Amino acid sequence: MLKYVDYDIVFDEVPDEVALAVSLSLCPNHCEGCHSPYLRQDIGEELTLERLASIIRCYRSGITCLCLMGGDGDTHSLEQLARSLRTAFPTLRLAWYSGRQQLPESMDVTIWDYVKLGPYIPKLGPLTSPTTNQRLYRILSDSTLDDLTPRFWRDKTSNGKIEATVPLKTLLNP
Ligand code: SF4
Numbered sequence: 001m002l003k004y005v006d007y008d009i010v011f012d013e014v015p016d017e018v019a020l021a022v023s024l025s026l027c028p029n030h031c032e033g034c035h036s037p038y039l040r041q042d043i044g045e046e047l048t049l050e051r052l053a054s055i056i057r058c059y060r061s062g063i064t065c066l067c068l069m070g071g072d073g074d075t076h077s078l079e080q081l082a083r084s085l086r087t088a089f090p091t092l093r094l095a096w097y098s099g100r101q102q103l104p105e106s107m108d109v110t111i112w113d114y115v116k117l118g119p120y121i122p123k124l125g126p127l128t129s130p131t132t133n134q135r136l137y138r139i140l141s142d143s144t145l146d147d148l149t150p151r152f153w154r155d156k157t158s159n160g161k162i163e164a165t166v167p168l169k170t171l172l173n174p
Contacts, residue, residue, distance in 0.1 A: 001026070002077050005044040007055060009063065014095050014114050014136070015151040017065035020056060022047070024070030029099035033122035039070060049084045056089060065113070067095040075104045082111045112139050114148070127152045 007022040023036070025044045034040070045051065056066060066085065071078035082094055095114035102117065103109055116127070118134035125132050130153045137145035 002047040002071055002074055002081065003042070003044040004047040004052075005039065009059065010067070013067050013069075013097070014065050014093075015148055017067075017093060017095070017114075018063050019065040019067040019095065020059050020063045021067040021069055022052070022055070024068060026073045027070050027099065028073040029119055031099060031120040033120065035120060035126075047081070049081060049088070052081065052085070053088055056085075056092070060089070060092070063092070065093040065095055067097060067114075069097040070099070071096070072098055072100055075107055079107050079111060086111065110139055110141070110143060114138055115145075129153075 003025045005023045005025050007020060010019050010021045013019050013021055023039060024047065025039050026042055027039045029040075052066075056063075066089075068078065068082075078096070082096070085092065085094060093113040094111070095116070096112050097116040099119050100117055101119065103115065109115060114136060116134060116136045118132070120126065121133055124134075127134050127136060127149060132149070134149070136148045136152070138148050139145055
C-alpha cells in the first residue's frame with residue numbers, strides 16, 4: 001500500500017521542471033539523521049490512482065512534472081501507479097525520489113523520466129551538497145541515465161553541466 005501525507009508545488013527538486021511533489025509515508029529506510037522521521041510512520045491517506053489524479057487535475061495547467069517522494073516500501077504498487085499515470089497524463093513527466101541505494105531489479109525504470117537514488121547521510125549532505133552520495137538521474141530511452149546531480153551545484157562547482165552517463169545495469173540490485 002502507498003500512503004501520502006502532503007503535497008506541494010516545488011521548483012528545486014527536478015531541474016527545469018515545475019513539480020507537484022507528493023510526500024509518501026510508510027518509508028522503510030533508516031537513514032541516519034532522517035530529515036522527516038514522520039514519513040516512516042503509518043500515517044496519511046491511501047494514495048490511489050483516483051486520489052492522485054484528482055490532485056494532479058487541480059494543478060495540471062501549472063506543472064510539468066509529478067515527483068513522488070518515497071514509496072520504497074511498495075515499489076510494485078508504485079510502478080503500477082506510474083504506469084497508470086502515463087496513460088492518464090501522457091505529457092506529464094514523472095519523477096521518483098527513492099532513499100534506496102540501487103533500483104529494484106524488477107522495476108522497469110523507463111516508466112520514470114527522473115529517479116533520485118541514495119539514502120540521506122548527514123555528513124555528506126543532500127543533493128545540493130557537492131559531497132552528496134545522492135544522485136538524480138534522467139532516464140533516457142536507450143536505458144542509460146544522465147546524472148543531473150551537478151545541476152544542483154550550479155552556483156558552486158559545475159556550472160550546471162551534465163557530467164556523466166551511466167548504464168542502467170550498474171544501478172540494479174544484483
Ligand atoms: S528515505 Fe531516509 S531520509 Fe527519507 S524519509 Fe526515509 S528514512 Fe527519512
